[in-house]
Amino acid sequence: DAVMTQSPLSLPVTLGQPASISCTSSQSLVFSDGNTYLNWFQQRPGQSPRRLIHKVSNRDSGVPDRFSGSGSGTDFTLKISRVEAEDVGVYYCMQGTHWPLTFGQGTRLEIK
């Protein structure tokens, strides 16, 4: 299985400051079609998960441009340029290249 490892697991951030979450896969996430199926999800308290980023760096519709994704192969990063109060929640990376589909443990973002 492709094990997804996120760091840090807890991320206290001051409002207006940047934040960065790392996600490392135990296997390359490059699929046979050349795409890399790495997603980022946000789960606000009491809500369902919401996809923010797909295929490493593509923002979903309605996602603020302060969110960005980058990386390749086995190492990926989600960045928030300036954290806002509504960004509080848990962030998960997920790989869709290999069966079984696997998620990272989650990173809890809180406001300092």
Add this chain to the structure above:
Amino acid sequence: EVQLLESGGVLVQPGGSLRLSCAASGFTFSSYAMGWVRQAPGKGLEWVSDISGSGGKTYYADSVKGRFTISRDNSKNTLYLQMNSLRAEDTAVYYCAREGGSQSYGHFDYWGQGTLVTVSS
């Protein structure tokens, strides 16, 4: 607007059975694979199962293989998860989620609100 509405979650005894449903609307249901993802209380997300748009291909996590069966009725725009031989560790909120295409997996672009399954005596 894409909508996914799960139902069927209840309190069930260990060893019991349950069927979850997910009613879909706002898109051509048969054109998309679908999946189930669960979240145990206070824990992270765990993929459970996926099914192709036609229903001809299914995929399962090892933790549920042989006990859970995913299916769909494209005439009713509904996804199902039949859960047998339930264990305490199956206690979770179960989400249905849409995949990227008929045989395109690992996307989960839309999620339902979830339904809680509690396995306890």
